[in-house]
Amino acid sequence: VDSTLEGVNWIAAKAALVADQFDNGRSAEALQRSFERSQHVAIAWDDDRVVGMARLLSDGVCNAYLVDVWTHSSYRRRGIGAQMIRLLLAEVPGQHVGLQTAEAAAFYRSLGFGPQPEFYSRVVGTFLDNAANR
Numbered sequence: 001v002d003s004t005l006e007g008v009n010w011i012a013a014k015a016a017l018v019a020d021q022f023d024n025g026r027s028a029e030a031l032q033r034s035f036e037r038s039q040h041v042a043i044a045w046d047d048d049r050v051v052g053m054a055r056l057l058s059d060g061v062c063n064a065y066l067v068d069v070w071t072h073s074s075y076r077r078r079g080i081g082a083q084m085i086r087l088l089l090a091e092v093p094g095q096h097v098g099l100q101t102a103e104a105a106a107f108y109r110s111l112g113f114g115p116q117p118e119f120y121s122r123v124v125g126t127f128l129d130n131a132a133n134r
């Protein structure tokens, strides 16, 4: 697991996310931009193939937010996801780290996260309808 984006083929990464049904509609370029603009990233490799990704938004002071956490389905339950999250958390000591999940509660609980009720959110306009996704 690396903490840089060096060597990532974003077209292949986007195709892998689509094939694994974990794609939210970003173009390959927009996916790349999302990772490049995140303070901290984790990329899991099997030789030259990306098999896991995660990124962390942070203000560098008190608040951080985990996004786009994914391990390829044929590589799950081998500790890759946990390794990516630990790498990211090590970058933000003293910060409060949040995330939103529907299906990975057991994974996050195993890493020390607890639920925080009443999370509020909204989309501004139409999801992904912005200049960064063109």
Ligand SMILES: CC(C)(COP(=O)(O)OP(=O)(O)OC[C@H]1O[C@@H](n2cnc3c(N)ncnc32)[C@H](O)[C@@H]1OP(=O)(O)O)[C@@H](O)C(=O)NCCC(=O)NCCS
Pocket (backbone or CB within 6 Å): 022, 068, 069, 070, 071, 072, 075, 076, 077, 078, 079, 080, 081, 082, 083, 099, 100, 101, 102, 103, 104, 106, 107, 108, 110
């Ligand atoms: C959630 C996800 C990232 C976990 O990745 P992973 O590489 O399989 O995770 P790990 O192998 O590091 O799992 C660590 C621990 O988390 C828990 N865990 C992980 N997946 C689990 C599952 N499906 N059910 C129950 N517990 C699970 C277990 O305690 C596991 O330890 P163990 O295997 O020794 O029992 C992966 O399943 C995934 O990509 N899911 C689809 C995308 C997704 O839901 N991402 C999160 C969105 S916020």
